[in-house]
Amino acid sequence: MPSPIPVHRILPKGFSPTISLRPCSSPNQLQGKAQHFSFTKQYKALPRRFWYTVIWDELKLLDLLGSGGFGWVYKGTYYGKTVAIKKVRKCTKNKLAARQSFWAELNVAHLVHENIVKVLAATASVPADPEAEDSVGTVIMEYAGGTSLDHRIYNCADPLDVGDCLKFSSDIVSGLSFLHSHSIVHLDLKPANVLITEEGRCKIGDFGCSHKLASDNDLTPNVQLRHLAGTYTHRAPELLRGCSATLKADIYSFAITLWQMMSRDQPYSGDRQCVMYAVVAYNRRPSFSAIFNESSMGRKIRSVIHHCWEVEPNGRPNAKQLLESINSLAAQL
Incomplete structure (x- = not known):
């Protein structure tokens, strides 16, 4: 249902x-x-x-x-x-x-x-x-604390280092993997909806756009959205095209979120409709800054992001595969 x-x-x-x-x-x-x-x-x-x-x-x-x-x-x-x-x-x-x-x-x-x-x-x-x-x-x-990941990225003097980005990413994707195992797609994953506890753990919140899918298949398109759920800057291209939701929509949103953690920049600028059109018609994505090329780890994270925001859902990893990749990178630090 x-x-x-x-x-x-x-x-x-x-x-x-x-x-x-x-x-x-x-x-x-x-x-x-x-x-x-x-x-x-x-x-x-x-x-x-x-x-x-x-x-x-x-x-x-x-x-x-x-x-x-x-x-x-x-x-x-x-x-x-x-x-x-x-x-x-x-x-x-x-x-x-x-x-x-x-x-x-x-x-x-x-x-x-x-x-x-x-x-x-x-x-x-x-x-x-x-x-x-x-x-x-x-x-x-x-009560998961008064700090969001959005605040930590944009309103703190000290930027997140690579270790912080991978640690927070592991927390977020661990939460996503659990949600997806119960066939729940969040549909509004972004830094503002990730809270950071006093112990430094990330927790996914704000499920007002979420859906319970009828199947746990990553690519079963069984929820037709009657309105555009979530935040347009983090919304998967298939949702912008009016297609049905799958669990892979959250993987795309995570890619934008990880890009924000690394770059400390906003993913897009300009008119909302223009951005949405560019993502759908021209497969536009946020630009990778120099930080992604300064080290081998930065390049590996860039590769993970690129894989996660593929235009077709079946080109993206599922949450379990993504968690394994992130934990593997963290272990290399």
């Missing part, structure tokens, strides 16, 4: 997910029997309630971390534990898109991995609060 939700589905104010709505059903729900949510080690002290139950009295909003068309993300506490709270905004122009974004966030609700931001609780109901009227749902996630 294509995710996040069928076009005809209307979210109720307070819903109780069922097996038929997977992967948005209760994470550990098996054979119709609801089981309690198993939190990661950091959050084991939280009460073992169903993930779709939010106890509003225990939720405290603190600092606003970010906002945009999707809604708002706050730092806060839940039962005394530090968390991130995402409130998905209603969209007056496209109400279905807002609901889809909320449900897409829950594609990873049943998954636990060290390189994926963990969903702790979520609900489509809202508290009796006038300010909540603009929200279609709330997602409570682990």
Whole structure:
């Protein structure tokens, strides 16, 4: 079943997910029997309630971390534990898109991995609060730190060295490999959606564009996007052409992300439509700067990037193959 939700589905104010709505059903729900949510080690002290139950009295909003068309993300506490709270905004122009974004966030609700931001609780109901009227749902996630990879690349005085680039790449692709093993394609992988913890580990977040594919085949084109998901600078050429999504779309997005880590530059400049046309019609890609030619390792990373942003999805490696290549390069340092 294509995710996040069928076009005809209307979210109720307070819903109780069922097996038929997977992967948005209760994470550990098996054979119709609801089981309690198993939190990661950091959050084991939280009460073992169903993930779709939010106890509003225990939720405290603190600092606003970010906002945009999707809604708002706050730092806060839940039962005394530090968390991130995402409130998905209603969209007056496209109400279905807002609901889809909320449900897409829950594609990873049943998954636990060290390189994926963990969903702790979520609900489509809202508290009796006038300010909540603009929200279609709330997602409570682990707090993975206040630094994004985008901030680390562009707003820190010290550039990432090759070792940092490979370490972060290993984290990101490890997360992708795990997602892809569950037939989930992220579709908006970019530095802004990768968080860096205090321990220096990268975690992939923001699954508002993600899809659960009907098959785990890397190249099975079984999701036809009704709108262009993700960020155009990182969007795979086949998606720009209106083709169906496959897992290989994330590999292309990773290539642009790795290029950014190495070059500390923006991938494209100019009008959005012109860039998209150039990528599709002329197979344009960001230019490789001198840093990619200054060492044998730089040239090897350039080769990895070039392989990952091939125009045809079947020309790109899958996440498992890519992870092996990156770890092999890291071992050579």
